[in-house]
Amino acid sequence: MSEDLASSMDTPRRSSRAGGVTRLADELNLEIQLADGAWKAIGVDPEQLARKSVTATLAVAARLDHLPNLPARIEVGVRFTDDQEMRRLNAVYREIDSSTNVLAFPVSASFEDLAAEIQRAAPGGILGLGDVVLARQTICREAEAAGKPFSDHLCHLIVHGVLHLLGFDHDKEEKAKKMEALEIEILDSLGIANPYDETRTRKNE
Numbered sequence: 001m002s003e004d005l006a007s008s009m010d011t012p013r014r015s016s017r018a019g020g021v022t023r024l025a026d027e028l029n030l031e032i033q034l035a036d037g038a039w040k041a042i043g044v045d046p047e048q049l050a051r052k053s054v055t056a057t058l059a060v061a062a063r064l065d066h067l068p069n070l071p072a073r074i075e076v077g078v079r080f081t082d083d084q085e086m087r088r089l090n091a092v093y094r095e096i097d098s099s100t101n102v103l104a105f106p107v108s109a110s111f112e113d114l115a116a117e118i119q120r121a122a123p124g125g126i127l128g129l130g131d132v133v134l135a136r137q138t139i140c141r142e143a144e145a146a147g148k149p150f151s152d153h154l155c156h157l158i159v160h161g162v163l164h165l166l167g168f169d170h171d172k173e174e175k176a177k178k179m180e181a182l183e184i185e186i187l188d189s190l191g192i193a194n195p196y197d198e199t200r201t202r203k204n205e
Contacts, residue, residue, distance in 0.1 A: 028055055029075040029126055036082040036136055044151045050078045052190060053158035060186050061166050066111060071121060076162060077131035086135035101138045102157040104164035106130040111167040132161030152192045159186050 032047050039046050054076050062070045083099035090096045090103065107130045108114035121127050134157060143153040163179055170176035184194050 027073045028058070029073065030054060031075065031077040031131075033077065033079040033081075035079055035085060038082070039080045039136055042136070042140070042150060044154065046078075046080050046154070049151055049155055050158055053155045053186075054078070054162050056186050056189050057159050057162040057166075060182060060189070061163070067114070067166065069118070071118065071125075071127050073124070073126045075126045075128040076165065078158065079131060079133045081133055081135060083135050083137040086133065086138065089133060099135050099138050101135060101142060102161045103133045104130065104161040105133070106165045106167070108165075108167060114167050129162070129165040132158060132165065134158070134161070148195065152187075152195070155190060155192055156183065156187060156195050159183055 028051065030047070030051055032050060034040075034046070058070060058074060061067055086099040086103065087097065090098060090100050093103070093105075107128055108117050118127060134154065139154055139157060140150060142148075143150045146153070160179075160183060163182060168175070168179045168182070170179050180196065184196070187193070187195065
């Protein structure tokens with residue numbers, strides 16, 4: 001679940017359907033957990049960044065042909081934690097004894113499972129997609145090493161995690177290319193430059 005993906009601009013095909021995103025920003029049930037109080041000292045509003053990143057991701061995903069129509073009422077959990085907890089989670093769920101930047105825990109393991117969950121969802125009910133967990137120290141180190149604004153890197157990782165909740169993965173090269181192309185598109189909609197372009201500059205500065 002790292003962001004080490006292949007670099008490609010192979011953009012997935014779009015559908016003309018609108019999905020359920022018209023009122024998504026108002027009806028997104030974002031469950032925020034601030035497990036590490038040091039997030040408050042970084043100088044960014046993690047909840048605000050999470051809301052805009054999750055909303056932008058769902059808006060783009062709702063237009064993809066191979067995803068079912070997403071309902072307007074969606075629930076996503078975002079947990080802001082530290083390297084210590086992330087290391088424990090990584091060890092338990094991935095058998096890797098180290099921290100990482102982001103982990104995603106989807107309710108549905110595939111596009112097919114997600115479609116089935118939507119079919120089972122009660123009309124007007126909330127569809128839970130799962131949880132995204134982010135490690136403060138690792139993200140800080142990565143942003144500093146890459147010369148990226150911390151807020152841009154954090155948004156990128158939230159987008160990456162939510163795409164995992166929607167069934168996307170990068171375990172094979174073709175999947176990685178499609179996922180990366182979506183990340184670039186979503187971040188562009190947020191005014192954030194292509195994070196895979198080493199000559200990037202932040203937009204709107």
